[in-house]
Amino acid sequence: MKTSCRNLMPILKIVLSVLMFCIMLNQDVFASDITSYTYYRSGSDKNDYYPVPAPCPYNYVRSVYAKDLGVDSLFELTGIFVSDEYVYISSGGTIIITDHDFRTKHVITEISVNGEKQALTKINGLWATKEGELYACEPGKGRILHFNSDWTLKRILGKPEGILLSSDISYEPLKVAVDSVGRIYAAANNVYEGLIEINPDGTFSRYFGVVHVKFTAAQLFWRSLQTEIQRAKSATWLPVNFSNLTIDKDDFVYATVAGSGESEPIRKLNAKGTNILRYPVSTGIKPHGDLYVNKFGAVIKTGESTLTAIDVNKYGIYVVLDTKRNRIFAYDDDGYMLYAFGDAGITEGRFQTPVDIRFMDDDKLIIADRGNMSIEVYKLNDYGSSIHKAVMYQYDSDYRMAAEEWRKVLDYNPSFQYAYVGVGKALYRDGDYKSAQEYFKKGQDIDYYSEAFRKNRHEFFRDKFSIFFAAVVVILLIASSWKIYCKIKLYRSKGAAIK
Amino acid sequence: MNSLIRVIKSVDLDLKENFITFPFYIISRPFKGFSELKYENRGKHYFAYVMMVLMCLFSIMNELYRGFVLSGGYYVENKTVNTPYVILMTLAPVALFVTANWCVTAITDGNGKMIDIFMVYAYAAYPKLLLSIIGLLVSNIVAVDEAAFASFFYSFGSVAFAFYLFIGLIVIHEYTFTKSIIMIILTIAAMSIIVFVIALFLSLSNEVIVFLRTVLKEVTLRL
Numbered sequence: 215m216k217t218s219c220r221n222l223m224p225i226l227k228i229v230l231s232v233l234m235f236c237i238m239l240n241q242d243v244f245a246s247d248i249t250s251y252t253y254y255r256s257g258s259d260k261n262d263y264y265p266v267p268a269p270c271p272y273n274y275v276r277s278v279y280a281k282d283l284g285v286d287s288l289f290e291l292t293g294i295f296v297s298d299e300y301v302y303i304s305s306g307g308t309i310i311i312t313d314h315d316f317r318t319k320h321v322i323t324e325i326s327v328n329g330e331k332q333a334l335t336k337i338n339g340l341w342a343t344k345e346g347e348l349y350a351c352e353p354g355k356g357r358i359l360h361f362n363s364d365w366t367l368k369r370i371l372g373k374p375e376g377i378l379l380s381s382d383i384s385y386e387p388l389k390v391a392v393d394s395v396g397r398i399y400a401a402a403n404n405v406y407e408g409l410i411e412i413n414p415d416g417t418f419s420r421y422f423g424v425v426h427v428k429f430t431a432a433q434l435f436w437r438s439l440q441t442e443i444q445r446a447k448s449a450t451w452l453p454v455n456f457s458n459l460t461i462d463k464d465d466f467v468y469a470t471v472a473g474s475g476e477s478e479p480i481r482k483l484n485a486k487g488t489n490i491l492r493y494p495v496s497t498g499i500k501p502h503g504d505l506y507v508n509k510f511g512a513v514i515k516t517g518e519s520t521l522t523a524i525d526v527n528k529y530g531i532y533v534v535l536d537t538k539r540n541r542i543f544a545y546d547d548d549g550y551m552l553y554a555f556g557d558a559g560i561t562e563g564r565f566q567t568p569v570d571i572r573f574m575d576d577d578k579l580i581i582a583d584r585g586n587m588s589i590e591v592y593k594l595n596d597y598g599s600s601i602h603k604a605v606m607y608q609y610d611s612d613y614r615m616a617a618e619e620w621r622k623v624l625d626y627n628p629s630f631q632y633a634y635v636g637v638g639k640a641l642y643r644d645g646d647y648k649s650a651q652e653y654f655k656k657g658q659d660i661d662y663y664s665e666a667f668r669k670n671r672h673e674f675f676r677d678k679f680s681i682f683f684a685a686v687v688v689i690l691l692i693a694s695s696w697k698i699y700c701k702i703k704l705y706r707s708k709g710a711a712i713k
Numbered sequence: 714m715n716s717l718i719r720v721i722k723s724v725d726l727d728l729k730e731n732f733i734t735f736p737f738y739i740i741s742r743p744f745k746g747f748s749e750l751k752y753e754n755r756g757k758h759y760f761a762y763v764m765m766v767l768m769c770l771f772s773i774m775n776e777l778y779r780g781f782v783l784s785g786g787y788y789v790e791n792k793t794v795n796t797p798y799v800i801l802m803t804l805a806p807v808a809l810f811v812t813a814n815w816c817v818t819a820i821t822d823g824n825g826k827m828i829d830i831f832m833v834y835a836y837a838a839y840p841k842l843l844l845s846i847i848g849l850l851v852s853n854i855v856a857v858d859e860a861a862f863a864s865f866f867y868s869f870g871s872v873a874f875a876f877y878l879f880i881g882l883i884v885i886h887e888y889t890f891t892k893s894i895i896m897i898i899l900t901i902a903a904m905s906i907i908v909f910v911i912a913l914f915l916s917l918s919n920e921v922i923v924f925l926r927t928v929l930k931e932v933t934l935r936l
Contacts, residue, residue, distance in 0.1 A: 255787060496857075655788045660785075667782075667856050671856075
């Protein structure tokens with residue numbers, strides 16, 4: 215008996231090790247060990263949101279360095295843009311054009327103006343239109359360059375007539391975006407009136423999406439006490455500049471405002487220039503990066519997130535980049551936070567000085583990291599792609615398919631509250647109001663909860679109406695008969711007294 | 714034994730009179746009701762103590778069973794309530810108010826004794842308790858756009874409480890209207906001072922304790 219056991223031991227060991235290996239393989243497939251979190255509401259107060267760990271929606275794929283692109287260096291990396299075909303990278307005085315696998319197709323380092331060659335100075339924001347025409351900002355020379363689809367210079371858009379700047383302040387366009395009919399939107403340094411909208415022919419159209427100056431009553435009070443000289447010496451209140459912008463497929467401009475503590479740092483601007491970004495009304499929390507931040511501290515980062523880059527995909531998911539804490543936040547079309555990841559550091563999933571962020575293909579996210587002099591490529595894993603698919607189905611109003619994806623998301627991350635709401639919506643559509651109510655409750659969404667609750671209440675009263683009615687009748691009967699009994703008793707005793 | 718029986722017998726256990734008729738009499742005729750409370754001994758001390766217990770119970774119930782909609786959309790499975798904390802937060806304001814009001818009125822010719830102030834507080838809290846119970850029940854059957862119905866009961870209860878407390882204090886201290894208002898302001902000031910002194914005491918005693926502990930540690934290390 216003993217010997218047979220001993221003979222079995224090596225086989226057992228092999229089986230066990232194979233099993234272990236399988237488990238390890240499995241883990242590798244669905245989740246990465248990058249730290250990520252979502253916010254979880256745990257308190258009746260409106261601001262009781264705390265980060266809870268979540269699986270990271272992205273797996274690290276690769277870092278693309280200068281040598282992979284065949285250029286000298288990427289230490290002046292400023293912006294990236296992804297079109298259907300190419301990836302455009304601006305670094306110092308070069309624009310690198312590669313395909314989606316980062317094989318370099320073309321490098322622009324100089325332009326020819328009136329027959330004479332000019333080396334490019336620091337290029338910042340990039341934008342390529344559907345036709346493949348490239349726009350690039352050259353803030354040092356105060357102009358936006360417009361290239362043909364074969365990357366030869368088409369025209370130069372200098373400072374538009376109509377922008378009033380004093381002579382000692384230069385016009386520096388930093389970021390550019392072009393909509394489907396060719397209107398150019400630019401965010402520029404020293405222009406405080408908002409984004410600059412330029413007509414397709416290059417003339418100035420208007421300022422777009424003005425950021426208003428915010429001040430508190432206390433500030434106003436102290437300012438009223440100051441003398442004229444003091445006022446002249448104290449810092450002027452200027453509205454915060456737009457830090458970055460992008461345009462979605464419906465020509466809405468998404469822009470970020472970098473001012474820390476801004477109440478609406480992410481804006482979706484309609485044609486009129488007003489902010490129409492949706493946010494969950496039941497909680498009233500506008501998308502603004504981290505909800506729970508350190509307010510005081512000497513060596514740690516304090517205050518609200520500073521958002522400096524934004525990109526939106528075709529079903530309304532937008533990602534923003536927080537350069538204060540090197541984090542990336544994603545929101546869906548309704549303004550619910552989907553995930554957050556990233557931190558300062560040099561390991562995978564961490565960034566040193568991220569400057570720009572773009573979606574690539576359907577499942578990739580690329581981040582330009584100037585500190586690391588690389589372009590970091592991340593790919594959605596099972597968890598992340600479930601979130602994205604769920605949002606996509608929701609965007610197309612296919613709630614049943616979305617619920618299936620949300621259930622998968624919940625398997626990975628049971629503390630993802632928005633997923634419960636997603637499942638609840640499908641249950642509500644299918645008429646299962648009881649379960650829907652439970653799911654909405656778990657998702658802590660009052661509005662949807664109320665809808666389901668109303669249906670349940672209605673059903674309850676309709677079913678139990680006969681019982682209520684019978685109870686009321688019985689109570690009335692008992693009460694009236696008791697009164698009659700009392701009266702008879704009184705009458706009898708009176709009669710007895712008379713006798 | 715005999716004395717105990719006498720005490721028990723002396724307690725007027727007419728529950729209908731003490732817990733329904735008289736409180737409602739105060740609600741309908743506050744001036745008359747509160748003067749009968751003081752001069753004709755119609756109010757009972759044990760009513761006030763029972764009210765305190767009921768208030769504590771209600772606070773706990775409120776924490777536990779308030780509807781999802783009214784608790785600001787916060788839901789958690791296996792909800793836990795810190796009962797001692799809730800009880801403290803119910804009773805501490807009573808103690809604070811009664812002490813502060815007594816401190817103020819004792820030096821401004823108020824005629825109410827401390828027990829009178831306490832009784833007035835309890836009787837004034839009665840309508841608030843009833844309305845809050847209704848609010849608690851209603852909060853479980855409303856949707857979000859009807860939430861105002863439930864919160865109405867809560868806030869109306871608070872307003873009623875302030876109203877009856879004010880009238881009760883006027884009656885038992887025999888003040889004029891303006892003097893009562895000054896008395897209320899002074900009471901609030903006194904309450905803040907008491908809270909401040911308590912906070913100061915706590916933080917200072919904490920320092921002392923830390924100091925003593927450090928000394929003790931030093932001594933034990935040197936030994």
